Amino acid sequence: MTSAVPGVRRGWPAVDNAAGGLAVDLALYAASAGFAAVTTLTSTLAPHRAWGSVATAGYLVAAVAATAQLLIWRRRPGSPLTGLATRWAVAGLAATTTVLLPVLWQSTERAFGRPDRAQEEVIVIEDSGRRLIETGTPYLSREAIAALPTGEQLFGYTPYQPAMALFGVPRAIVDTALTDARVWFALATVAILALAGRTLWRSGAPEAHRPGDGILRGVQAAAILPFSALTLATGGDDLPVLALCLLALTLAAAGKPGRAGAAVGLAAALKLFAWPVAVVLAVWGATRRSGRRVLAGALGLPVIALLPVLLIDPDALVENVLRFPLGQGLVTSPAQSPLPGHLISITLPAGRLLTGGLLLAVGLAFALRLTRCPPRTAAAASLICGYGLLVALLLMPASRFGYLLYPLAFLIWTPALAGRNPATRPGTGQPGVHLRGDHLS
Structure with a gap:
């Protein structure tokens, strides 16, 4: 099938398929081991250091396994030990040792009295789950937050959409290691990615399932490599949101606009980061007469x-979801990584106004791009989401390095989508004429 996204099937796959995909596997696991080791030695955050101490060994084991596969491939390129199934087994080992084991270890230590084994968002989401059960809303009002001791006001804010509180409900019911919100983040992420992978596999052409397959690379990006594994092991609230967005793009690639809308709608009910993806998918759906x-x-x-x-306390919703992230809350958001937007906002005169203007200009540019050249394939939609969020995150006055996992995962997921866009008749999801000329130029 001719790619609808120029360069996706030429440049990256040429590198990705080198040595049957094993060369890139080895590079990724080795680099990840280095990152985890540096995190262990230099991070100022206790949960991050704890993750690094375990993940370093996990990535090293995966790198050794990939090295052995690569040596076998050079002698016997057709050996089953170098095939896609074996690469998946190594990826599963990496996921177990760098995500599952750290999550269970840290949640267990936390249950036995180590409060430094979870980031703030875990505590905030679990508190919001308790409030949801007790009051029907996960949010505290501005007055209630102001009444908290100064050092606890930050924990009074819940800057998420209401459905995120559901991950905190198990801990509100019973306080154990297995009710830690991260355990449920991990379970949800694994289940959603499994569904996305199954959808890609079933909807793809047979020739797409070769070594270097985009499904494996996409799962590595979304759940195994450090920018996602570290996030899931120490905080984790972004991973179910990301997984649902990837599932939505996958369902779009499979020609299922209604299900794609439901998946991204679930993500948007968890966090605002999914809303730009919802807009892009709505435009994609409009090109197939499936926008509604x-x-x-x-x-x-x-x-x-x-x-x-909204019916219970609309002002509390606005305070938590809008005022706080925009810097208008009682305390300042800790999301202040030294990205360009943050540096501009704190170093230049009227820096916040400047970053706001830049963000507005970027938003208008992408809106114009969507209007004049809407994405007609899920791969093109994924690229737009990836590049758009990347630019936005770099320019936001308050952001985190961890948020970059969204655009990186979208961009890495794109090759898998590019090989699996079924030719469809607009609005039907049935086989039809392949749509060409859908690109980012």
Whole structure:
């Protein structure tokens, strides 16, 4: 199948397929081991150091396994020990030792009295789950937050959409290691990625399933490499959101706009980061006369999640979800990594106004791009989401390095989508004429 995204099937796959994909596997696991080791030695955050001490060994084992596979491939390129199934086994080993084991270890230590084994967002989400059960809303009002001791006001804010509190409900019911919110983040992420991978596999052409397959690379990006594994082991709230967005793009590639809208709608009910993806998918759906089917889930599910909260305390919702992230809360958001937007906002006169203007200009540019050249394939939609979020995150006055996992995962997931865009008749999801000329130029 001719790619709808120029360069996706030429440049990156040429590198990715080198030595049957094993060369890139080895490079990724070796680099990840180095990152984990540096994290152990230099991080100022206790949960990060704890993750690094375990993950370093896990990545090293995966790198050794990939090295052995690469040596076998050079002697016997057709050996089953170098095939895609074996590469998946090594990836599973890496995931177990760098994600699952650290999550269980840190949640167990936390349950036995180590409060430094979880980042703030875990505590915040678990508290929001308790409030959801007790009051029907996960949010505290501005007055209630102001009444907290000064050192605890930051923990009073819940800057997420209402459905995120559901991950904190198990801990509100019973306090054990297995009810740690990270355990449920991990379970949800694994289940969603498994569904996305199964959808890609079933919808792809047979020739797409070769070594260097984009499904494996996408799962590595979304759940195994450090920018996702570290996030999931120490905080984790972004991973289910990301996984749902990837599932939505995958369902779009499979020609299922209604299900794609539902998936991104669930993500949008968890966190605002999914809303730009919902907009891009709605535009994609419009090119196939399926925009309403996408919007039904993409807008309907977040609205359903928001309505009860709006009825109970609308001002608390605005305080937590809008004022706090925009820097108008009682305390300042800790999301202040030294990215360009943050540096501009604190070093230049009227820096915040300048970054706001830059963000507005970028938003208008991408809106114009969507209007004049809408994405007609899921791969093109994924590229737009990746590049758009990357630029936005770099320019935001308050952001975190960890948020970069969103655009990186979208960009790495794109090759898998590019090989699996079924030719469809607009609005039907049935075989039809392949749409050409859909690119980012």
